[in-house]
Amino acid sequence: MTAIAGQLVLDARSGDAAAFASLVHAEAPAAYRLALSIVRSPAEAEDAVQEAFLRAWRDLGSLRDIELWPAWFRRITVRAALDQTRRRNRVREVDLDLAAEVPGLEPAVHQADRLELIAAFDRMAPDDRAILALRFFADLELPDVAAALGIPLGTAKSRLHRAVGRLRAQMRQES
Amino acid sequence: MNPEDRLSEALHATLDTAQPSPDLADLIVERVSPAGPRSVPFHRMPRLRPGFVALVAVLLIAVAMVPVAINLRSQTDSVGSLAHFDRDGLAFDYPASWRTSVSGLDEHYISILDFLGTGSGLATCNTITPGPSDNFISGTECGDTLTVDPGQVVVELLRSDGPPRPGPIDPNDPSALSIGQKYVTVGGLPAIFAEGTDSTTPTLDWTLSVPEQLISRYLIHVEMKGPGLDQMRAQVEALVASVSYDPPVPVLKPADGPRIAAIGLTKATANDSSFACFPKVPGATATATITQFPMYSTLSKPLPVTCTTEIQPFSIGLWKMTLTESWTAASDRSAGSLTTTLWLDHTGSPGEEDGGPGPSEMPYWPVQSS
Numbered sequence: 180m181t182a183i184a185g186q187l188v189l190d191a192r193s194g195d196a197a198a199f200a201s202l203v204h205a206e207a208p209a210a211y212r213l214a215l216s217i218v219r220s221p222a223e224a225e226d227a228v229q230e231a232f233l234r235a236w237r238d239l240g241s242l243r244d245i246e247l248w249p250a251w252f253r254r255i256t257v258r259a260a261l262d263q264t265r266r267r268n269r270v271r272e273v274d275l276d277l278a279a280e281v282p283g284l285e286p287a288v289h290q291a292d293r294l295e296l297i298a299a300f301d302r303m304a305p306d307d308r309a310i311l312a313l314r315f316f317a318d319l320e321l322p323d324v325a326a327a328l329g330i331p332l333g334t335a336k337s338r339l340h341r342a343v344g345r346l347r348a349q350m351r352q353e354s
Numbered sequence: 355m356n357p358e359d360r361l362s363e364a365l366h367a368t369l370d371t372a373q374p375s376p377d378l379a380d381l382i383v384e385r386v387s388p389a390g391p392r393s394v395p396f397h398r399m400p401r402l403r404p405g406f407v408a409l410v411a412v413l414l415i416a417v418a419m420v421p422v423a424i425n426l427r428s429q430t431d432s433v434g435s436l437a438h439f440d441r442d443g444l445a446f447d448y449p450a451s452w453r454t455s456v457s458g459l460d461e462h463y464i465s466i467l468d469f470l471g472t473g474s475g476l477a478t479c480n481t482i483t484p485g486p487s488d489n490f491i492s493g494t495e496c497g498d499t500l501t502v503d504p505g506q507v508v509v510e511l512l513r514s515d516g517p518p519r520p521g522p523i524d525p526n527d528p529s530a531l532s533i534g535q536k537y538v539t540v541g542g543l544p545a546i547f548a549e550g551t552d553s554t555t556p557t558l559d560w561t562l563s564v565p566e567q568l569i570s571r572y573l574i575h576v577e578m579k580g581p582g583l584d585q586m587r588a589q590v591e592a593l594v595a596s597v598s599y600d601p602p603v604p605v606l607k608p609a610d611g612p613r614i615a616a617i618g619l620t621k622a623t624a625n626d627s628s629f630a631c632f633p634k635v636p637g638a639t640a641t642a643t644i645t646q647f648p649m650y651s652t653l654s655k656p657l658p659v660t661c662t663t664e665i666q667p668f669s670i671g672l673w674k675m676t677l678t679e680s681w682t683a684a685s686d687r688s689a690g691s692l693t694t695t696l697w698l699d700h701t702g703s704p705g706e707e708d709g710g711p712g713p714s715e716m717p718y719w720p721v722q723s724s
Contacts, residue, residue: 200383207382211374216365226376232382233533244696257514262532293364300361315362316369333692337649347357 187322188245191236199239203232209257216312217260219301224260231259253327255319257309299349307342314339372706393578422574440600442467442513443564444572447596449589464514468496473506473577475499502555502579507586509593512573513564522670523563523571541597543670555579558587560594566671568697591706602702606667612636614673617702625704629696631661632677638663648694649707653718657681665698672705673698688718 184205207228213233213269235257242251252273297311300308327334389560439452448470455469455476469475477498500508523544524530535548543563550557556578564570574594578586616634623629628650631642643658664676675698680691690713697706 196383196386199386202378203382203386204379207374207379211378212369212372215372216369221372221374225374228374228378229382229385230533233385236386237533259532293367294359296357296360296364296367301367311361312365316365318362330360331713333690333716336716336719337647341649343358346361348356 184248185245188239188242188248192239192242192245199236206252207232207314209304210217210252213312213317214254214260214263215254216316217257217309218263218303219308223263227260227263228256230262231256234259250326253323254329257313257327258329261305261309271277288320295350299346302349303342303345310335311346361491439468439470443600444511444562445598446479446593446601448509448593459514464512467513469500469508469510471506471508473500473502473508473579475501475508475510476567500577502577504579505582507576507578507590509545509590510573510577512575514571514573515567515569522568522668522672523561540594542598543599543603556583556587558590562597562648563670565599565601566699570671604671606671606673606700608667611665611667611673614698614700614702615663615675618665618673618675618696618698619663621702622696623706629677631659631679632663633661634663636663636665644679647692648677648696655686655718657687657717668697671700673700673702681717688713690715690717694718 184202187198187202191202199290210228211224215221216225218224218227230251230321235252236270238255242248243282266342300311303311308318310324310328313319313327314321317327318325321335321339322332330336377716392627400573405534421642424617435450436447437452439446439448439454442465444467452470452472453474456467456473464469466475478496483547498510500510502508523537523546525544531537534551535546536548538545538560540560540562543565545563546561548559550559558574558576558578559572560572562572562574564572576590578590612635615636619629619632619634628646628648631640631644633640640661641658642661644653645656646652659679659681662678662680664678666674666676668674675696677694677696678691679694681687681689683689694707698704698705
């Protein structure tokens with residue numbers, strides 16, 4: 180965390196709404212991408228990010244060590260995204276048949292392979308998507324994945340192990 | 355490239371450039387209380403965002419509406435009399451003057467059971483036509499529409515059977531609640547209640563446990579529009595107060611715990627030999643050298659462990675069996691333990707299982723199967 184971000188967290192924790200606003204502007208895009216990787220819907224990802232920041236503002240006083248802000252807020256974002264998948268939605272299901280290849284700069288085979296993977300990922304349970312996204316999109320080490328999910332490291336390992344297995348099974352199903 | 359690396363590449367390629375709506379941060383900041391960190395009401399943002407407009411426009415223009423079979427039937431009983439609902443294991447009484455609209459729309463993992471009330475509901479699936487930049491060739495989008503005119507109420511009943519796999523509703527876990535939610539009891543089982551903050555169309559939401567189902571939920575969503583809000587709310591609250599489950603929740607006697615544990619472990623071991631380590635008598639300990647933890651692949655090296663079994667009844671009519679394997683330190687490992695939770699029904703048959711508390715470092719990390 181940069182010194183500027185640390186100062187913003189410190190000021191926000193003491194009730195400085197302007198500092199918190201700066202924090203929101205700085206961190207919303209990354210939080211959105213993490214939420215989007217879990218909920219897979221832009222509108223719901225934005226709802227999750229909104230709720231995450233509101234929870235953060237509400238509970239910021241409980242953050243004793245500002246150095247822990249990134250992990251603390253990541254955990255709140257993941258929880259908000261998972262809650263979003265459990266919340267009743269006006270439109271609950273979108274089922275897409277993906278194109279086998281899409282014209283573009285990349286080789287068609289590469290693009291089709293990626294689409295197949297993303298389709299398999301989309302069909303996984305949100306809990307599985309969360310742990311896979313934290314590990315392979317947020318590029319977190321396992322202890323940080325465990326912290327973001329609020330589970331012990333051993334549990335994170337076993338869940339990741341099973342999620343990868345289910346991803347492979349989904350890919351076999353897709354193909 | 356292995357699946358993990360391919361997934362990483364695919365996620366980065368599709369998400370790295372994703373951006374929220376330009377006004378997202380401003381909307382959040384507007385919600386933040388200038389008085390300092392404290393609880394503030396949660397308001398959903400308008401659902402249509404700029405990035406979504408193209409899709410919605412396509413939906414409006416090119417969508418083919420496919421109404422799902424709806425069976426409307428009117429009740430003509432006198433005001434004040436009650437009708438009885440009993441479907442998919444959920445039973446309750448409701449004003450006989452209300453209409454019911456049977457849906458039965460079965461989306462992935464969630465079913466819309468019924469709409470009740472003086473307003474109406476409709477569940478539909480729409481065909482999506484892709485735009486020029488979309489990476490799909492066809493698709494469907496399913497959802498529901500509630501029509502609530504002034505003085506009307508609609509109750510939407512849904513059943514969710516996971517995923518997601520949230521585990522049981524546990525009133526002892528306040529961290530599982532979102533802002534505005536609170537734990538209540540419905541039909542004798544733990545439930546979650548939330549009340550919307552829109553004063554023109556108040557909403558009430560109950561999330562109910564499903565007996566003997568760990569990851570399933572009944573969802574009761576209510577929308578109302580005044581005048582007459584107090585009376586409509588009283589009708590809905592009476593409905594919820596009358597909820598019962600059909601069949602009823604099994605009564606679990608702690609004295610049956612040892613018998614159930616023995617049945618459950620016998621059945622679990624028949625499917626997965628890694629459960630063989632655990633003693634069939636709760637509270638007892640056993641030692642073994644294992645090559646696999648439950649739900650893991652084969653360890654890279656045999657591991658001597660001590661195994662224990664605990665069992666207790668849980669409120670939704672399931673037995674919670676806690677299985678722990680612990681090991682001592684050696685030159686190539688630290689001491690630690692791993693807990694597996696196995697949920698058993700009232701007959702002792704295993705259902706859901708999950709990893710519980712684990713060590714900071716797993717010994718002999720399992721070999722990844724290809």
